[in-house]
Amino acid sequence: MLLNPRKAVLAEFVGTAILVMAVVGSGVAAQDLTDDVGVQLLINAIATVLALGVLITLLLPISGAHFNPVVTLVMLLRGELSVLPALAYACAQLVGGAVGTLLAHAMWGRALISSFGGERSAPGLWLGELIATGGLVLVVLLAPRAAMVAVPAWIGSAHFLTSSTSFANPAVTVARALTDSFAGIRWVDVPWFVVAQLIGGVAALALAAALTTEEHV
Numbered sequence: 001m002l003l004n005p006r007k008a009v010l011a012e013f014v015g016t017a018i019l020v021m022a023v024v025g026s027g028v029a030a031q032d033l034t035d036d037v038g039v040q041l042l043i044n045a046i047a048t049v050l051a052l053g054v055l056i057t058l059l060l061p062i063s064g065a066h067f068n069p070v071v072t073l074v075m076l077l078r079g080e081l082s083v084l085p086a087l088a089y090a091c092a093q094l095v096g097g098a099v100g101t102l103l104a105h106a107m108w109g110r111a112l113i114s115s116f117g118g119e120r121s122a123p124g125l126w127l128g129e130l131i132a133t134g135g136l137v138l139v140v141l142l143a144p145r146a147a148m149v150a151v152p153a154w155i156g157s158a159h160f161l162t163s164s165t166s167f168a169n170p171a172v173t174v175a176r177a178l179t180d181s182f183a184g185i186r187w188v189d190v191p192w193f194v195v196a197q198l199i200g201g202v203a204a205l206a207l208a209a210a211l212t213t214e215e216h217v
Contacts, residue, residue, distance in 0.1 A: 004062075005085055005088070007062055007063075008062055008063035008064070008085070008089075009063070009085075009088045009089060009092045010092070011059045011062040011063035011065075012059075012063050012066060012067065012089050012092040012093055012096065013092040013093070013095060013096035013099075014059070014096065015055045015058075015059045015063070015065060015067045015096070016067045016068075016092070016093045016094075016096035016097045016100065016171055016172075016175075017096040017097065017099045017100040017103065018051060018055055018100065019048070019051060019052060019055060019067050019097075019100065019172065020096070020097045020098075020099075020100025020101055020104070020171075020172055020175045020176075021051075021100040021101075021103050021104045021107075022047045022048050022050075022051035022052075023044065023047075023048050023100075023172060023175075023176065023183050024100065024101050024104035024105070024175070024176065024179050024181060024183050025047070025104035025107060025108065026043055026044045026046075026047030026048065026183075027040070027044050027179070027181040027182035027183035027184075028104065028105075028108045028110065028179075028181045028182070029043065029047075029108070030043035030044055030182055031181060031182050032108075040182050041159060041160070041165060041182075044159070044165075044182060044183065045156050045159035045160070046156075048152075048155060048156070048159070049152040049153075049155060049156040050152070052067075052151060052152045052155060053148055053149070053151075053152040055067065056147055056148040056151060056152070057148045060147060060148065063089070065147070066089060066093070067093060067096075067169070067171070068093065068136075068168070068169040068170070068171060068172070069089075069090040069093055069094070069169070069170045069171055070133055070136075070137065070168075070169065070170060070197050070198060070200075070201035071136070071137065071140055071201070072086050072089045072090055072093070073086070073090075073198070073201060073202075074137055074140070074141070074201055074202075074204075074205050077202075077205060078205070090171075093171035094170075094171045094174060096171070097171040097172055097174060097175030098174070098175050098178060100175055101113075101175045101176070101178040101179050102178070104179070105179065110181075113178050114178070114179055114180035114181075114184075115180055115184075115186070115187075116176075116177065116179065116180045116181075116184030116185055116186050117180065117186075118184065118186070119186065119189070120164070120185050120186065120189045120193070121186075121188070121189045121192065122163075124163045125163050125164045125193075126164075126192050126193070126195075126196040127163070127196070128162035128163035128164035128165075128166070129162070129164045129166075129167060129168065129193050129196035129197050129200065130196045130197070130199055130200035130203070131158075131162055131200065132155075132158040132162045132164060132166040132167070132168040132197075132200070133168040133169070133196070133197040133198075133200035133201050133204070134200035134201065134203050134204040134207075135154050135158060135168075135200075135204070136151065136154055136155065136158075136168050136169075136201075136204075137200070137201045137204035137205060137208070138204045138207065138208055139151055139154045141204070141205070141208040142208055142211070142212065155168065164193070167185070167193055167197070168197060168200075169197065170193075170194045170197055170198070173185060173190055173193050173194055173197070174190060174194075177190050
């Protein structure tokens, strides 16, 4: 049960907005700084990891620091959230993500909403999203006391070890469909990423249950 549902939902909105600002804003900065795609990815990963670590540290006691509808779904399936708070979390995350993109664009003097032209559509990318999201959920479930370190560490490594560069979050994926920057994705590719993320999250929930006893999960 949430200690303060309104504050928890606000924390999810703010946290997801800032996380997306880090993802999109660093992508814009990276493109302005260099044409080297590898360096762009490194800049994007570092900014995302640092922001995520700070956000989890600040907001974990307030909302659990989900910032991700898949994590919220997993907590719902585990009985740690009821339906209405879970829906409120998901809505806050989706809206917060969109606001984060708009703010990032505004900071960098870009059109508030733009469309990505590159293609992110292939079975390997979807498998990458399944692995990235599944790994994230495993970390959340198996190392909750180390979340402020372990979650950013996984996301940082998944930027490079997965073919998709680790979106791992439906709210962030939708928000990234609003930008034509390095972090962008086409709207037509979003559903496949989200499906892969949901499958990865549910699979990780089952795997965590198989790896641990109930009192340790």
